[in-house]
Amino acid sequence: MFTNQQINLDSLPSIDDVELKPISKQYLKIIVINRVxxxxxxxxxxxxxxxxxxxxxxxxxxxxxxxxxxxxxxxxFVGAILAFKKRKYAIREEDVIYSKGLLVNSISAVPISRIQHLEISRSWLSRRFNLATLKIFTAGESGIDLRIDGLNYAEAKQINDFLSKKVNETD
Amino acid sequence: MKPIDFSHPARQSSKGILVIFALNTFKFIRRFFVLFLALGLSLSKKESLSFLTTTNLTLIILGVFLLIFIVAILKYLNFKFHLDQDQFYLSSGIINKDMTIIPKSKIQNINIKQNFIQQMINVVSLTIETAGDDKAEIEINALSRATALDLKKQLFVKKQITDPDVIDEPFQSIVFFKASIKRLFLEGISQNHIKSFLIIVSFVFGLYNEFENYLQDLGISDRLQSSVNFETGSILSLILANVFIVGLAILGSMLFSIISTFISNFNLEVVENEDTIEINKGLFNKLSLILVPVKIQNIIIKTNRLKQYFGLHTLSIKQAMINKKQQRNFKIVALEKHQVAHLVQKVFVNYNGEGTFEKPDVYYIRLLVLRSLIIGAFINIPAYFIFGNYFWLINIVIISWIVLFVHFTYKKSSYQITDEYLTINNGFIDRVRNISELHKIQSVELKQSIFQKRRNIASIYVATASDKVKIPYITEEKAKSILDLLLFKIES
Incomplete structure (x- = not known):
């Protein structure tokens, strides 16, 4: 049956309530090493x-x-260190949220049902620090693709597994 | 008419050899054009390649053509396609055998085209596109028009009718819109002539660069100078000459706009089928595009004051992963307002365009003023070098331009989120309306600079598979609630 109830905007899960998690501190080292x-x-x-x-x-x-x-x-250096604190992410039941940027702050949200594929990439340096980059791709060339740098490798894998399981479920 | 049976692997029309041959020859010549030119030049200058007598040369050219012809025949022989319940199969390749399988449900659009050669031998080419790649995945070069239409119809039929006796009531295809010559002419006149002008200028410059040496040899510049400097003293003649040049440029650009509009939209026709929309157009390259409403990501409606007066609206349809060149073809020009509304409704069933539109925050005005002031200030620098001490006069023009620009841009900027659709209006001279379906949104982004943070302003970017639109500069609270709402809509 078709229902079309009015949505109470206040009752929606708000982005403000999300507790964003900072990325691994180790990643700052990689940034510093690269810059140096x-x-x-x-x-x-x-x-x-x-x-x-x-x-x-x-x-x-x-x-x-x-x-x-x-x-x-x-x-x-100052910019990179200050901006580093702004790099935060969160995984909700239905979407992935990533926030970054010091001068221009952006919060991107990709619904899990819209994820096309996932990728974990690790550079030589990030292997040394046991880190990984998680890339999340959506459809279309203009899409906002997420790229979460500096996750713990174990955590990245965990997120990857969780997301791919969810993506496959929805199909 | 009995539907043609596509269930067994079949080749295209034998005229296809000719089409493939012509295409390959064209490609070959284009690829080696520079080489030929160089060869020709060295031949005419030096006699080092004297073994290339006329007979030898003819033999070589004939040989190359023969080779291309044989390749064309082989290509033709190895090109087979067929269709079953729900998939389209194509096998191709002379040495490397390729087998392409496309599920019917994944087909995004089917185009039927006819270029000059194909028009002469009376065949059409049919391309099948999916969202996977920005290139056309399958192109069948030569089919008779009837076969192509039939194949198209069968590709779009969800399930083949198993019992041939039971043929349900066929949906009457309606020619919904046909652009008259007059409307195309008006469309051409009300185009953006600055664009045409720039194209002409770049073309002329390109030609000039190419043939600079020849022109110098001919001494045209001297002659031009002598004819222009007929009476340097009189200001009147100088003004007249300038007016003449400007007039010529405007006339030329207008003519160019009109002609290009005519060529690409000649015989424009929109046909409504049961669950597809068909666009037919073109003078030299006859195009027939078939759109599936379900695969359409968003729609852009464009008009401006002048066009609105003539009742002209342009409708662009965007799909996922279509290359830029193809994108231009999904444009229907010279539509009346009610026709636009009808087409939009065909694609977005529940869209009615009603309801209130919300405006961006006043901060947007401030930002626009600031941005254009910066650009205006920069224009002053070259102006100083051109006009000397009177350069400040240019600011009168710049400031009035800024006032108009900011006023209209802000006035035309608004957005609306209904139960199923997101509509965004913007534009300065043009009035652009972008409609997308909420459940086709791919991702949402909230952006805010540190200056905006202090004033609690933020912008929202919404990405579909084909486009990224911006809800500009609204209050942070509103932006966050929109973000929440959109995510809720997508996920529920």
């Missing part, structure tokens, strides 16, 4: 250039370039 690697490479390249280039103007500009580099580096 990138910036040390950049600064090393600058120093290398300093000893190789003989042109006068370059030596004048060198300190400016270096200070810009260091400034960006510090800014990036």
């Amino acid at each position: 690697f990138f910036y040390s490479l950049l600064i090393a390249a600058l120093f290398f250039a300093k000893f190789m280039v003989v042109h006068e103007n370059f030596h004048m500009a060198f300190w400016y370039l270096l200070s810009v580099c260091v400034f960006l580096c510090v800014l990036n």
Whole structure:
């Protein structure tokens, strides 16, 4: 029988009530290592250039370039560390929620019934720290695909199993 | 008419060899065009390749053509398809044998096309698309029109009628809409001419780049200069010349818009079948597209002041994973308002377009003003170099533009969530309405910058399999309750 009862908006499960869980602290290390690697490479390249280039103007500009580099580096680090606290996720009965972003905060929700497939990927570094990235794909190219970085490998597997079981149930 | 039996593997019409041959030749020439050009140039310059006498050359060309022809025949021979209760089978490939199976229920749309060659030998090509890939999965190059129509019909029939005696009342196909020449003409006139202008400009520039050397040799630029500089002194002639150029550009763009509208929408026809919608159009490339309402993700209705005055509405239909080029074809132009409403109802059965629309927060105005002011300020920099000290005059134009832009953009922006549908209106000159079904939503996202957080403003992004729409800048509470509601609707 078709029913069409009015929905009481207040009685709906609210996103505010969801307790979002932070991702593994270990992942901060990976972020830091990646950044350190990138910036040390950049600064090393600058120093290398300093000893190789003989042109006068370059030596004048060198300190400016270096200070810009260091400034960006510090800014990036502070940003990354502050933004790290914003990376949170939650699994509800019917959907997966992921929140991220310091300057632009976003909360994405993907209903489990809409999940097309799941993927766990682990880079070389994340294997060292026993972490994993869980990717959740929906249909269509424009879809909001979720990518939850820095989960404990065991936890990622657990979530993956739970979600795939749920997805297969609905079919 | 007796339905054709597709249950046994069959080849396409033997004319298919010709079509495949033509297609492959075309592809071959296009791929090696540069090579041919280079070869031709080196031949004409040097005699190093002297062994290539005329006879040898003809032999080589003939050989290549023969090879392509043999490949075409082999391709034709190895291309077989058939149909059973609920699946479509296709086997193809000369050396690598491919077997493609498509369940009928997964077919998203079937297009019947006819290009120039196919028009000459009177066959059509039929493509079958699913949501899986953005390329057409199956293309049958040559079928007689009757066969193609029959195959199409059988592909869309859910269960084949087992008893041939019991044929239930066939649904009368209604030609629901036919665009008259006059309406197409009006549609062409009310197009966005700036787009056409840009296309023409880029085309001319492309040509100029290509043939720059030749033009320099001919000394056209000198001649042009001498003809333009006939009376440098008089301002009147300068103004006249400028007006003439601008007029020419406008006229050219308009003509281009009208012609392109005509070519792609010639004989536009919308046919209503029992549970599909058919679009037929095209002058050189005759297209016939069949849409299944269930597979349609969302609908976009576009019009503007001028078009509304003429009663012209454009309806675009979006499906999952259709490539950009194909997407353009799912557009029905020059529809009357009630026709739009009817078509929308055909796809979204319970949609009525009634109810109140809610507006974004006033914050949206502030954001629009800020954004356009930044852009306006940047325009001042090149303006200073062009106009010198009078550059500030340009701000009069910019500011009035900003006022109009912000006013209309905010005025046209609104949204509505009903029991089953999400409708979003936006646009500056155009009036764009985007309708999607709630249970086809794939995911929802709430976005908020730190500036918005202080003012409790947030935006919601809603993704379907074909599109991502935005409910712009509403209060945080409202955004969260919308998020909750949408998730509830999808999940329940």
